[in-house]
Amino acid sequence: MKTRARLPRLVATGATLALALSLSACGDGDGGASSDDGKIHVLVYGDASNKIEQQIVDTFNKTSDVKAVLDTIPGADYQTKLQTIINTPQAPDIFYNWGGGSIKPFVKADLLLPLDDFIKKDPGLKDNFLPSVFNSAVVDGKPYGIPMRGTQPVLLFHNKKVLEDAGVQPPKTWDELLAAVGKLKDAGVTPIALGGGDVWPTQMWFQYLYDRIAGPELFAKAIGGDKSAWESADSKKALDMISELVDSGAFGKNYDSVKYTNGGSVQLVASGKAGFELMGSWYYSQQLTDHKEFAEKDLGYTAFPTVEGGKGDPGNVAGNPNNYYSVMKKTKHPEAAAEFLKLMYSDEFVKAHLDIGNLPTTTNTDKFIDDSATPEYTRFQYDLVSDAPNFQLSWDQAYPQKASSDMHKAIQQFFNGQLDTDGFIKAMQALPTE
Amino acid sequence: MTTHLTSARPAAGSRKESRRRPPAPSTTTVGRPSFAWAVPAALFFALFAIVPLIMVAVLSFMSWDGISSPEFVGTDNWSRLADDPVMLKSIWLTLLLTVLGVVLQTPLSILLGVWAAGHQRNRAVLSVIYFIPLLLSATAVSVLWRALLDPNFGIPAEATWLFGDGNLFGEQTTAIGVLAFVSTWQFTPFHTLIYQGAARAVPQVLYQAAEIDGAGRYRQFFHITLPQLRTSMITSMILMIVGGLTTFETVLILTQGGPGTDTTISAYYMYDKAFKSFDYGIGSAIALALVVAATIISLIVVRVSGYDKMRSSMEGVS
Numbered sequence: 001m002k003t004r005a006r007l008p009r010l011v012a013t014g015a016t017l018a019l020a021l022s023l024s025a026c027g028d029g030d031g032g033a034s035s036d037d038g039k040i041h042v043l044v045y046g047d048a049s050n051k052i053e054q055q056i057v058d059t060f061n062k063t064s065d066v067k068a069v070l071d072t073i074p075g076a077d078y079q080t081k082l083q084t085i086i087n088t089p090q091a092p093d094i095f096y097n098w099g100g101g102s103i104k105p106f107v108k109a110d111l112l113l114p115l116d117d118f119i120k121k122d123p124g125l126k127d128n129f130l131p132s133v134f135n136s137a138v139v140d141g142k143p144y145g146i147p148m149r150g151t152q153p154v155l156l157f158h159n160k161k162v163l164e165d166a167g168v169q170p171p172k173t174w175d176e177l178l179a180a181v182g183k184l185k186d187a188g189v190t191p192i193a194l195g196g197g198d199v200w201p202t203q204m205w206f207q208y209l210y211d212r213i214a215g216p217e218l219f220a221k222a223i224g225g226d227k228s229a230w231e232s233a234d235s236k237k238a239l240d241m242i243s244e245l246v247d248s249g250a251f252g253k254n255y256d257s258v259k260y261t262n263g264g265s266v267q268l269v270a271s272g273k274a275g276f277e278l279m280g281s282w283y284y285s286q287q288l289t290d291h292k293e294f295a296e297k298d299l300g301y302t303a304f305p306t307v308e309g310g311k312g313d314p315g316n317v318a319g320n321p322n323n324y325y326s327v328m329k330k331t332k333h334p335e336a337a338a339e340f341l342k343l344m345y346s347d348e349f350v351k352a353h354l355d356i357g358n359l360p361t362t363t364n365t366d367k368f369i370d371d372s373a374t375p376e377y378t379r380f381q382y383d384l385v386s387d388a389p390n391f392q393l394s395w396d397q398a399y400p401q402k403a404s405s406d407m408h409k410a411i412q413q414f415f416n417g418q419l420d421t422d423g424f425i426k427a428m429q430a431l432p433t434e
Numbered sequence: 435m436t437t438h439l440t441s442a443r444p445a446a447g448s449r450k451e452s453r454r455r456p457p458a459p460s461t462t463t464v465g466r467p468s469f470a471w472a473v474p475a476a477l478f479f480a481l482f483a484i485v486p487l488i489m490v491a492v493l494s495f496m497s498w499d500g501i502s503s504p505e506f507v508g509t510d511n512w513s514r515l516a517d518d519p520v521m522l523k524s525i526w527l528t529l530l531l532t533v534l535g536v537v538l539q540t541p542l543s544i545l546l547g548v549w550a551a552g553h554q555r556n557r558a559v560l561s562v563i564y565f566i567p568l569l570l571s572a573t574a575v576s577v578l579w580r581a582l583l584d585p586n587f588g589i590p591a592e593a594t595w596l597f598g599d600g601n602l603f604g605e606q607t608t609a610i611g612v613l614a615f616v617s618t619w620q621f622t623p624f625h626t627l628i629y630q631g632a633a634r635a636v637p638q639v640l641y642q643a644a645e646i647d648g649a650g651r652y653r654q655f656f657h658i659t660l661p662q663l664r665t666s667m668i669t670s671m672i673l674m675i676v677g678g679l680t681t682f683e684t685v686l687i688l689t690q691g692g693p694g695t696d697t698t699i700s701a702y703y704m705y706d707k708a709f710k711s712f713d714y715g716i717g718s719a720i721a722l723a724l725v726v727a728a729t730i731i732s733l734i735v736v737r738v739s740g741y742d743k744m745r746s747s748m749e750g751v752s
Contacts, residue, residue: 080709083500109501197603199692254585256604256693262577264584273586402499402711413694416604 099137145324150358195260532678547629
């Protein structure tokens, strides 16, 4: 049995390598880490937050006999690379992920260590984090991740000046939003900027509306494998409301040619060509980087509007609750890993993240907010997230990774009219849930 | 070895003479290359092309998500592919883009190449400028055009009379148009180079004779230059076709296969399945299908064009 399984694995690995080689000419660094060199390897998504992860690793190494090593992989390649090495000797001991569906396949393949034992020894590993955030990395009733960066709720941003000129107040309800769309159109601006070329920004409208109309239960049901959820009256109602919004010209006509990732939609709002944009909380620092003056003077933000008669609690938020560190089952140093994870609720960790604009989701965050770089904005987010009865993980992260491409296609096609309601429902029902 | 090689070349004094004549192979003192010379290259080719190809072929009969153990599923992947409307669509899109590439690039590069082979005043400077797109990586080119074609801040925002609302990436026709345009923009210089070289090699006596007979520039072009470029045209077209079938980066960066699946060409679909949906079995099947298709098409082109017979374009010259 064993030898039989080995050959296909070898062949498969080689073939992946071949596919990867033929596709990407660019080399990559040594993200590899074998687990028996007396060290623990921590694998993270390479970006601006790495300096804090390095700082935490350095702090850990000061007192620990087992040393931690930080390996980073450039963001765009992270998921692919992780998936490729996770079941090889190159696998790290601790790695960065998005909780939910992003780790479900690894849990299923029995690769991850349930953190129950860690938490039994140190209840702080659970109690020091906001419950709605901590729960996003619970799979099949067992915790598999410790929050390790900042929370990223999706907020409705706006250009204060544009709204003022059109005589519009930031909307609290869906009807107010529709009215605002009408007024902004009359004022000659695109009411809502949307980076439809990236598709994931489009998806944000779906996940919020579904939550407001049907509550989190519908999506929970759907992802639990009950595909009838997509055919429910609530689901159809949400789709109708989305169509209505699109057809009213709220997003203009060329949203699918606009991208968030190349700064297109960001600039639309900053330059006053659009009124609103629905985006993750990182939008603020993005605007601050791209259009400093605008961000400081005219960038406003509110929670997603409430929907009258909706079953979902208006306090619910959607987005990415946080990123998480998960531990591999085969790590040789579980005690060191547990010690390392404890640093994720330390004062040092919280302060360092607040300094670069991230909002950690630990219970001690509160006392440092007033000293942060943007206290008002940070406070708003913190209250929103800590008061939220439910934090809906982004749909494409909640579903297994293999579903995200097809989901994006369906969302884009429904938005631009290539799929009707039934077509969209069928496409969502066809997605693999595990 | 050096002396052998130099002796195969004409002596310095006779260079001018020899440029007009093909080298005569039979007079060289260099023996036939021994098979041993090919071993390093053959080994490399086997290691990096043949072995992976075989592995991909095996993987196309397995189901594998990259984590768990691969399982043999027989021809499952293949029958799924055959029934997959996106796969069929992707084949059509691939062929369409390939044909568009050949149709757009061939006339352009012939004209530019023939022009660049001349002795005009600003030729060298302009040739260098035309050549620049080829120096940029496909990624850089795609990022550049994505920004230039932004509907709100790029060219379409200024030229609304031409682009309308600028939704170039949101509709199938325009999205394909952009892809064809960007590939043309990038690869025309390369084919121009081929034609420039070929046009330079056309014996001047032909033109001199034509001039004496009173043929104008257009007749000279259509009756001498073009027929003389025949073999180069086939070379260039095969490269275009193979390039068209394997286009990838442009789609990845410009459209991501969208809107929906409207620009999902086969190579992108392979990437989508293997590296975004982690379905390596299907991805391998698509990859293998692409290899087979590209090989067959290249063979057909070579056969139909008579390229395999290597007929000399120097016929009737000397």
